[in-house]
Amino acid sequence: MSTRNAEIATLFERMAELTELLGGNRFKVNAFEKVARVLRELGPEVDEMSDAELVALEGVGKGAVERIRQYCDHGRIDDHDELAAQVPGGVLEVMHVPGIGPKTARLFWQEAGVESIADLKAKLASGELAELKGFGPKKLANIGKSLAFAESAGDRRHLGTAWTLARRFLDVLEPMPQVRQSAYAGSLRRGRETIGDVDLLVAADAAETAAIFDAFCGHDAVEDVLLRGDTKSSVRTDAGMQVDLRVVDPRSFGAALLYFTGSKEHNVRLRERARERGMTLNEYALAKLQDDGSAGAVVERETEEAIYAALGLAWIPPELREDRGEIALAAKGKLPDLVELEDVRCELHAHTTASDGKLSIRELAERAVARGFHTIAVTDHSRSQVQANGLDADRLRAHVEAVREVAAEMAGEIAILTGTEVDILADGSLDYDDDLLELCDVVVASPHAALAQDPKKATARLLKAIAHPKVKIIGHPTGRLINRREGLHPDVEALAEAAAEHDVALEINANHWRLDLRDVHVRTAVAKGAKLAIDCDVHGAGDFDMLRYGVMTARRGGATKRDVVNCMTRKRLAKWLGLSAP
């Protein structure tokens, strides 16, 4: 995501929220949200695009282009400022509290003078809000709880946190005799980098739901039961995340899985498509649409595949369900054949106790063998990474020798490659001289410091590293840490073009704190024909399990196994690295 596009997207999001809060046209709200979403996922900067190119984007009309240009020229959008002038700044934050929507936020503000979270807390405590019509003790108590939870939990959680939490619940639910099928859905199934709530789905007979909800609400992880109905329940957990469970009739599992996987925007498209074909889609079934507008005979409901097929579409992998054009591709049978976890056959970015890893060379290699990998590269940190015990020239030479010894001992089991994760210094030069890099089979070059550089410098820095003849992989190219550090904002199109030209792979660092490249960058890389490397950046034994998050991110970007160097055979990989045959 480029900074300029993100800034404008934020303004459109705020226009949507303000319009909603002020009771404006809800379709206008949707339209603003849609523009924001398009901008967030846009590869090129808006100032590099023509008006015609912008208006060709689905969801972007003339009005949006005018506002975008206004921001580019003057750094502000009049409509936004006019809306914002009508509402005190803190009211939007009040609206973000779970359980408070636009109507309630407006009522609190206009009838009770709540203009901030602080006001809300004070007036909850004083009992002033209880005098408002329609607000009994339970509603207010729930708002109080939401406030406390939001403060302790903070933002959306990492993909890895959500996946682990989902597993904890499914490990209890799956073995239950009443449970016919179970799955995680929502943004977790789509592999988004951050997850709001975990959505779980279970198929069971209606008569047997009580036992399932008992097990769910009584799970060790549960701190608070938010709601419990006949078909759905929500809880807050010790992981600081909410988990929702839906129990559906086994015959409707496919329709429900489709529905609860989302995205919301993808679902809207599907339902529109159903309508165009005289059908209606909900979480129970795809059904014929009757004259009175109600759902008639069921067309399909048991599997996602059948429902997509009935809509004239190939099954769409969850990671692509973001309304980014995947439905048109599915209609033409042109969906990419996405890379899968099992396609990944090697790890090319791993650390040992020589720098800041927890495993010895041999332990690292044994773990890689256990995963069925044909190759592992030992890439410890370079000298500038003092806090990570980076290797100076003498230590690197000794370490390379040590790696070669273990490689010889384990030659029958796995190929162990010498390597380094060499720092890309602020000016784009590398942290080791070329003669040292020559010792390495694999050179991963990564930025670790000067991560607040301006985009032009960052781009030049990374381009210089890509052009270096020994570099084969650019590690975590932006250096961002999700929810913690922005990292660099390079021109990813330019990087991808250069990477393709020099036959260098851009890494998708699979660590769930990083996911760097991120999904939209992957999309750009794939479009430009650049190779990708999905690496776990292994520091400890458990890190190999991060691979699934990297693969999900690659899939979200539309990567196939032909795009990913870790999917090569041992022989092809050696050839790509310029090594003599293994």
Added chain:
DNA sequence: GCCGTTTTCGGCCCGACTGTTTTCAGTCG
């Protein structure tokens, strides 16, 4: 505000749960 196999107006997806309701609005996903 956006969009078009019904193109420049008139639509724009669907349902569960809660609280405070005498029949439903608000929120959420």
